[in-house]
Amino acid sequence: MIKAAIHVIRLLREQGHEALLAGGCVRDFLLGKEPKDYDVATSATPQQVIALFPGALTVGAHFGVVIVKHNHHQIEVATFRTDGSYKDGRRPESVTFATTEEDAQRRDFTVNGLFRDPIGDRIIDYVGGQADLNRRLLRAIGDPHQRFAEDRLRLLRAIRFATVLDFEIEPATWKAVCDHAEAINTVSAERIRDELIKIFLHPQRLRGFDLLVESGLMQQVLPEILILQGVEQPPQWHPEGDVFIHTRLMLSLLPQQVSLPLVLSVLLHDIAKPATFTVDETGRIRFNGHDKLGAEMTGDILRRLKFPNDVIEPTQVAVENHMAFKDVKKMRNSTLKRMMARPTWEDELALHRVDCLGSNGLLDNYEFMKAKAEEFSQAPLIPPTLINGRDLIELGWQPGKQLGIVLTAVQNAQLEGLINTREEALEWVQNHHKNSQP
Structure with a gap:
């Protein structure tokens, strides 16, 4: 992609315009990282850019931004500008085309306010960004x-x-973050969601979690997390402390690369414990039903933040079923196979692992399930059914609810290894359900 960006810069310069790489790609270059994309800043107006690059996308032309395509790459080309007032706390009411230095001054952070001339191999720094990168x-x-x-x-x-770069936040900047935290509520849920995703998918997610809490931003975007603080748990199962400490510890135990539903299920798996907290007659703390209620709350929270259904649904499944692991050694093989056949299974197992490590440390059920996975690996977890409803109707059964119950029982017997052929299945029905037949 760097070649495409340099091509754009060369063409702009050939027409007498100033053109430089800008923003995050310069920061990443100086940090020795491969940039994900390359942005170009130029003295050319959007109209001049469009004239020079036919087929350019003009979605941001009002703000001086044009998307240029070259060799299947998209390069964002922005005119040097200063911004007018921000009445909505999101976009400027107007923009004025300006100089390189004025453009640098409108950007957010010094490390993002750098320019690079890739042809002359030099850095242009009006804001002290290089010094802050070094610090x-x-x-x-x-x-x-x-x-x-x-x-x-x-x-x-x-x-x-601060999370993804592992940088400290300068004191005056940090104070301003804390002072303005409540204002994040004026930002759209979609924009908040996208930033949270980048924070929690990063290997340094625990640092991001802590900064969200300490800044006051967690209180604004995910207040349910803070309600976990001070919610006591049974010490024999949770020697680590309250639900908040447990959740934070689990985040720290996740592998570097995780799916979004997994990290969200870690954050939210015990979200209903405050609402279900009780103490029984023996003095033991209980959270009856927190898994089911937690799945409902998870759906509400993620919908509020505008997550798509393909993220919400697997996260809810993991939250709703996370307590089932305590009983896996008592389950029949058919039940285990049905669990393991769920598309969310790998994330469910990973959630259980860090749930154990973040509490009593006992991994016996986790190891049991790993052994079962090996045991079941020689054949499909859910093989093709041996018989169907038509077969039962031919035996004299009537369509209805009972038909489905019997077919499920037949499949359970198949999953248990009790029957393996169509003939055995039909015989099994005759022997085990002859009194149930309408």
């Missing part, structure tokens, strides 16, 4: 209160950059 420091450009008032999503972006 591993995230600092707002200019007045941090003004930067966050302009675009309140920058509050979460500060947490995200």
Whole structure:
């Protein structure tokens, strides 16, 4: 992609325009990382860019942004600009095309305010970004209160950059984040969601979690997490402490690469414990039904944050079934196979593993299920059915609820290895359900 960006820069310069790489790609280059994309900043107006690159996308032309296509790559080309007032805390009311230095001053953080000339191999730095990169420091450009008032999503972006870059947040910038945390509620749920995804999918997710809590942003975007603080648990099963400590510990135990439903199920698996907290007659703490209620709450929370159904549903499944693991050694093979055949199974097992490690440390049920997976690996977990409803109707059964019950019982017998052929299945029905036949 860098070749495509350089091609764009060369063509702009051939027409007499200034053109430089800008923003995150410069930061990542200086950190020795491969940038995910390359943005170009230029003195050319959007109209001049469009004229030079036929087929360019003009979705952001009002703000001086044009998407240029070259060799199947998309390069964002933005005109140097200054921004007018931000009445909605999201977008400027107007933009004015400006100089390179003025453009740098409108950006969010110093490490994102750098320019690079890839042809002359030089860095242009008007904001002290290189020094902050060397210090591993995230600092707002200019007045941090003004930067966050302009675009309140920058509050979460500060947490995200501190997380993924493993940078400290400069004290004045941090104070401004904390002071303005409540303003994140004016940002759309979709934009908040996207920043949370980037934070929690990153291997340093625990640091992001802590910064969200300490800044006050967690209280605004996921207040249910803070309600977990101080909710006691049975010490014999949870020597680590309350539900909040348990959840935080589980986050720290996840592998670096995780699916989004897995990390969300870790965050939310015990979300209903405060609502189901009771103490029985023996003095033991209980959370009866927290798995089922937790699945409902998980759906409500994720819908509030505009997560898509293909994330919400597997997360709910994992939350709803996380307590089933305590009984796996008592389950029949047919039940185990049905569990393991769920598309969410790998994430469910991973959730159980960190649930154990983040509490009593006992992995016997986890190891049992791993052994069962090996035992069952020689054949499909759910093989093709041996008989169907038509077969039963031919035996004189009538369509209805009882038909489904019998077919499920036949499949259970098949999963248990008691029957293996169609003939055996029909005989099994005659022997075991002859009194149930209508």
